[in-house]
Amino acid sequence: MPNLSKINKKKLYLSSTSYLLPQIDEWNKLKKNFQLNFMEFNQFKINEKESFSEIIVIFLEDIIDEYIITKKKFDNNKQKLRSFLKILNTKFTKENTNHVVCHSYYNFKNYVNYSKEKSFNLLLQEYFDEELYKISKKNKNLYIINLNHIFCHYGLNKVFDLRNFYLARCRLSQYGIKIVQEVIMNMVERISKSSKKLLLLDCDNTLWGGVVSEDGLEKIQLGQDGIGKAHQDFQKSIKFLKDKGILIGLVSKNIKSDVLEVLKKNKNMIIKEKDITTYKINWETKSSNIQEISNELMLGLDSFVFWDDNPVERQNVRKVLKDVDVIEPDEDVSNWAKQLMEYQGFTKIKTTKEDLKKTEQYKKRNSFLENKKVHKSEIDYLKSIKIKPKIVKLDKFNIDRAIQIIQKTNQFNLSNLKYSFKDLKEIDKKEKVFMVHLKDIYGDHGLISLVIIKSLYKKIFIVDTFILSCRILGRYAENWIMKKIINLAKKNKNEEILIKFSKTKKNVPGENFLKSLKPKKLDKKFILKKYQIKSNDKNYDNNIDFYSIKTNQIIKNSNLYD
Amino acid sequence: MIDNKLEKIFRKFYKKKIDSIGNLNFNNIKNWDSLKHINFMFEVEKNYSIKININEFSNIKSLNEVDKIIKKNLKRKSKT
Numbered sequence: 146m147p148n149l150s151k152i153n154k155k156k157l158y159l160s161s162t163s164y165l166l167p168q169i170d171e172w173n174k175l176k177k178n179f180q181l182n183f184m185e186f187n188q189f190k191i192n193e194k195e196s197f198s199e200i201i202v203i204f205l206e207d208i209i210d211e212y213i214i215t216k217k218k219f220d221n222n223k224q225k226l227r228s229f230l231k232i233l234n235t236k237f238t239k240e241n242t243n244h245v246v247c248h249s250y251y252n253f254k255n256y257v258n259y260s261k262e263k264s265f266n267l268l269l270q271e272y273f274d275e276e277l278y279k280i281s282k283k284n285k286n287l288y289i290i291n292l293n294h295i296f297c298h299y300g301l302n303k304v305f306d307l308r309n310f311y312l313a314r315c316r317l318s319q320y321g322i323k324i325v326q327e328v329i330m331n332m333v334e335r336i337s338k339s340s341k342k343l344l345l346l347d348c349d350n351t352l353w354g355g356v357v358s359e360d361g362l363e364k365i366q367l368g369q370d371g372i373g374k375a376h377q378d379f380q381k382s383i384k385f386l387k388d389k390g391i392l393i394g395l396v397s398k399n400i401k402s403d404v405l406e407v408l409k410k411n412k413n414m415i416i417k418e419k420d421i422t423t424y425k426i427n428w429e430t431k432s433s434n435i436q437e438i439s440n441e442l443m444l445g446l447d448s449f450v451f452w453d454d455n456p457v458e459r460q461n462v463r464k465v466l467k468d469v470d471v472i473e474p475d476e477d478v479s480n481w482a483k484q485l486m487e488y489q490g491f492t493k494i495k496t497t498k499e500d501l502k503k504t505e506q507y508k509k510r511n512s513f514l515e516n517k518k519v520h521k522s523e524i525d526y527l528k529s530i531k532i533k534p535k536i537v538k539l540d541k542f543n544i545d546r547a548i549q550i551i552q553k554t555n556q557f558n559l560s561n562l563k564y565s566f567k568d569l570k571e572i573d574k575k576e577k578v579f580m581v582h583l584k585d586i587y588g589d590h591g592l593i594s595l596v597i598i599k600s601l602y603k604k605i606f607i608v609d610t611f612i613l614s615c616r617i618l619g620r621y622a623e624n625w626i627m628k629k630i631i632n633l634a635k636k637n638k639n640e641e642i643l644i645k646f647s648k649t650k651k652n653v654p655g656e657n658f659l660k661s662l663k664p665k666k667l668d669k670k671f672i673l674k675k676y677q678i679k680s681n682d683k684n685y686d687n688n689i690d691f692y693s694i695k696t697n698q699i700i701k702n703s704n705l706y707d
Numbered sequence: 708m709i710d711n712k713l714e715k716i717f718r719k720f721y722k723k724k725i726d727s728i729g730n731l732n733f734n735n736i737k738n739w740d741s742l743k744h745i746n747f748m749f750e751v752e753k754n755y756s757i758k759i760n761i762n763e764f765s766n767i768k769s770l771n772e773v774d775k776i777i778k779k780n781l782k783r784k785s786k787t
Contacts, residue, residue: 166745166746166749168742168746169746169749170750308758308760308761308764311761312745312761312764312765313741313742313745319749319752319753
């Protein structure tokens, strides 16, 4: 009988230069969420295709093996580190999995000795850190964490334990192991899951101190010393997130004109009206307002974060909308700015050009939807907004955006295949990969779609991946793209197109589009037989269904922009 | 007599029934290797919120000795 709990868990390998006490309970959280494999002490994992990630925890003192580095020993130790880095570099270049390198160096410091010059130990650590970052620039699947920065927060003396080292070759205390586990969990989550997209905020006693309808525009607490300064700093951290591409929304039980007046006229406000993508200021329940925002922006509730000072409101949202991350703000407003900056949900490993324009793009979407609603003819309206889609080849300048589309788009994503940077580069060498750029009178929407066409055995035309950013839906851009795919197939002398589809909880818009093509669902055994696909072929995946359409099919509304 | 809490921790690592559990020498327990010993001692530390030094840690031979060291550490802790 197979161990069912193992089947759906991703594999995670953990290697270290130190022994990490694999049996202790401090690892239980990772064990619960992953198939956690501890490598033999001081050994790396051998490349294995299905593994999800390898975490390498490096303690420099294990490589250097000397506590006090003198000038004489410095070069020799630098050479040791160089050789080690060379091994790592070869490994990362060869392997296609995600690697997270966590490194640390706890050296004994007599601060008086180093009051005039840096210690050699510190110089070695800096050298190692810099070289690792250089390697990570060449390897997109490599992520670096300097554990010392995190350990300092908790106290180096609590995190390290020399007794454990002499007893079991483990550099860390049990507490230190618990912290490393948290760091790994956070990092792996950030790599595998898309980050939160929208921060929804209450106004009174959240964005500012006091109640605007009672205190008045100028008397709310904002910007002055004390609580007003704390609220203003909280706004600064919100603005920071907004500038990184996080959408900001307001959900407030208030008089709309009062709130808008604060946004426009209060000079101490850091958040201005232009920073707000969406707002619901009324007396409806907050959960119903949030649900409405989700429908309007076509964003999943699991990408929403809600911040409100009122525990009753938080409880209501938590109860009704389970997917929304409801923050429990610190009781003291002084800590809010720090708390928001430390919140991991918004953290992005890479920010693309498109991210920085997010607020503007979603505001455009709102205007587009409002104007569309009031127009009598949908088609005439779409023609009038001068939509200009353009096919763009994948290249080194836009591949990061392509990866982002793969990782983050869940709703209009037909096959849901999550390719890595290296995978995509490989696919691009052999198959047809293109993106779509779109602009209209609402502005430049950037790269909004990714398509991968695979030609199996040079005769079968397969739409392996078809992803479209949801903020573009409603323009029939997907129909235009489908027509281009059909044209490609015709050029290739194919009469039939196979479309890969994998149903998920979220890709309903993608499924609806597929249904609109009235495709024929193919029996898996039939596909294997008809196209002579071997069951171990990488193009064949048990979780994926194949649908077929003919190339002579007419795609409705696909000629609106030609 | 060793206390119940300590016996409970020990039972997580050693399931066999035995009368005088306190005198049982760790060296005589089948499959009781150094790793098991360390993990057991870590559990003890965690449950009693104490830190056992390397001398005590390495020289402990029986549960009675563990019991004594716990008491000694708790006494030391209460003084500080």
